[in-house]
Amino acid sequence: MSLADKYVPGDIESKWYERWESANIFHSTPDHREPYTIVIPPPNVTGMLHMGHMLNNTLQDVLVRRARMMGKNACWVPGTDHASIATEAKVVKKLAEQGIRKSDLTREQFLEHAWDWTREHGGIILKQLRKLGASCDWDRTSFTMDEVRSQSVIKVFVDLYNKGLIYRGLRMVNWDPKAQTALSNEEVIYKEEQSKLFYLRYYVDEPAGSTDGEEQGAVTLTPDAPFDPTVKHQILHRDAEGRRYAVVATTRPETIMGDTAMCINPKDPKNSWLKGKRVIVPLVGRSIPVIEDRYVEIEFGTGCLKVTPAHDTNDYMLGKTHSLETIDIFNPDATISEAAGMYVGMDREDVRRQIVVDLQAAGLMEKVENYVNKVGYSERNPSTAVEPRLCMQWFLSMQHFADIALPPVMNDELKFYPSKYKTTYRNWLENIQDWCISRQLWWGHRIPAYFLPAGEGEERFVVAESAAEALRLAREIPGYENISAEELRQDEDALDTWFSSWLWPVSLFDGINNPGNDEIKYYYPTSDLVTGPDIIFFWVARMIMAGYEYNGDMPFRNVYFTGIVRDKLGRKMSKSLGNSPDPLDLIAQYGADGVRCAMLLCTSAGNDLMFDEALCEQGRNFANKIWNAYRLVGGWKVDESLAQTDGNKMAIKWFDATLKKAVAEMDDHFAQYRISDALKTVYRLFWDDFSGWYLEMVKPAYQAPIDAPTMEATRGFFDKLLRLLSPFMPFITEELWQDLAPRGDESLCLASMPSVEEWNEELIVKFGPVGEAVSAVRAVRKAKNIPNREPLALKVICDDNYHTEFEPLLVKMAGLSGVEYVTEKDATAESFMVKTTQYFVPMSEKIDVDAEVEKLNKDLTYFEGFLAGVMKKLSNERFVSSAPAKVVETEHAKKRDAEAKIAAIKERLAALTK
């Protein structure tokens, strides 16, 4: 093995990953062991690895590697998602660059392009995961549109339809005019926008000069005078010719062609004169009724609302309640349709600009105000504003699923980490809405519904797993006995991507097509799911639903929600900001082990993490530290004849206890999914306790040999440390572990994790003062500028806090010539105290009395203040009587210590100033 003093990860990492993969050591098959299963949140098939994936997959890998080393049959199933809208959008864009329009292609031709694209880009991300060290069972790699998964989806659709849970309905859906498809509510992202509120003039359909409906006290406003929303009397508008009109505030003037009513609140005094009237839609000239509904906010705008049932969810509701006509003024691509009668063929954005001009020219625009409102955008087409649109879609009734998915999470059978997401989950399930599962896309699972010829405005269809089955079902319908296969027309739509992802934990083990097969029985429920809280509704909740529905049990026992990866300024990492580093560059620069550490060091479940490249440096440095510690130990020569010193024996006993304690701590951290803390524990153990203390304790003098038992113990410690580190840093640990002893075909990845054992806590406690004394001597050295190689004498007034068995370690670590036990203070020496023990370092030259006095006075002030605090507690009778005896005893001990220290300091001061 190389002796380079810097660890170079590149070659080592690719070497080991290739060996692991060719030995197929991450492959799992059911056996007698306890299973540990994770299903990967499938990344988009054509996606590229980003920092979110890095975090997510590092965590999964740590969990799965640890489980594997703890003797479980670990199985991490990888795969990709077809991501229907996102992928179809990419393909459409690519085709457009070649001058091909989607509408010029047949479904089959388009799908051929999409598959080409998938084959070309698909799986890149899985290659990238290998660079990170992800220990997936690649034999199980799946795709949401592969055969097994597709069959599962179709089967589930048919089953749910037959159960009466899937239905078809004409609903107001969120329409993405660019992709020309419906979206689920969850796929719409609302963004605040600076926009305008337009006040339009709707003339009352009546002769000029009419006054009916007016009450005494009614006020007539000129166009310039604003409304006072608090007024309790009628407010009228009348133009110069005496014609009355209403004013409507709207953010979307381009939809007036679709207006079929104007609505006021029945309790609105200022608009009560409009009751029962009809008004004229500006520019359009159509007369529409004034309706009354309490939905209208009296104080918003003018209290008059234009109602466009075809293009607004609320207006649609109003339309239904008041039986209004519906005029759909948009084509699927959001250009104006024939039905609008004006601006036909123009884009909605252009129409808005144009109509504003036209309204102003016609004197129908009262005023324009700045206004901040929320506009919905398509999640997968973020630049496209969603258009509410009325159309026929497929829906899944959700109440049944909400009922089965809520209890297990609320009663912690299925645990969320952190648990705060239980509330989010409950809120969503308690207000569940039916899921629009159809998408007007080609890339995806085609809906297995087959339409039969039917009369005008009528729909007849059958739902079946295959065309043949559909034909059979169709022929059972009276009047269709002789229908031919050609007359059946399969629904053109595809299913929402999440309609396949929600089956993932079941479908990966083929539990839909082959219920109760050996694999699903063994691996399901899976153990942990690691994912982001942003897809708690899209995916997590729905998997829980499908898991219970299709495999009778929870899909996973624990869900670990990661945070969002932000840059160190707290901004979300995004392409447009350019603040997201390329994970592969980071790996190339710092090594996969280093980057893994970086991700883990800054994460705690559910909290966003500020990623700073400096953390990668820290990770890389840690790897280097491990490397160099190994070089040190590796360079030691054993002398079999050499007797083991008491100091070495003590060092081994102490580190053994320290290591065991750390193992227990890590175990506790893992049990609570505090992965970052678990890493920090082993980081400190290796860097401070092992390298900083233990190795320095047993390190032989330059070129001197080491005794055999100490060497053996040290190698044993190294072995355990590498095992503990392996889940976090699989590459460097494997490299060193292989060098530590001949391993044959064995891999550290499959070695056993040190288990939790009893440790000698007393030893650790007793070592505390030794460490402090060492630091104190070093501080003296530093203050006096004494080189490390110059040995120092140390005098000590022994007491209960001085443990002679550690003396050899004290001597070695502090660089002492020896320790002398004394009973008298030495006024000419530098002194310090650890707990109650006094130490003196004799100086060859005179000590700086003034500086020493000043320092002692500072200490004195501190301890006196400290003692005062303790005394205050102890003199409080209520404290002494109510606090637990143990706590009171600690206070007494603190008091004794402080008093002893104060006495010692005072004596020393007296001696110095004498």
Added chain:
RNA sequence: GGGAGCAUAGCUCAGUUGGUUUAGAGCAUCUGCCUUACAAGCAGAGGGUCAGGGGUUCGACUCCCUUUGCUCCCACCA
């Protein structure tokens, strides 16, 4: 509008059912060291009235209330 969460050292965060020193770590900073594994290192040091206010308690960073500031989620105010 409803809900959740956060606020501790310059930065990122611990602080595990309220009681071990008058709050810890890592990074950063400062000061010494090229001490033969590691300068990607070693040794030492400075730095916080635990966001403000009130309450409960013998005792509060920790529990309750409130104010302020930030973040996120949900919701149909045109």
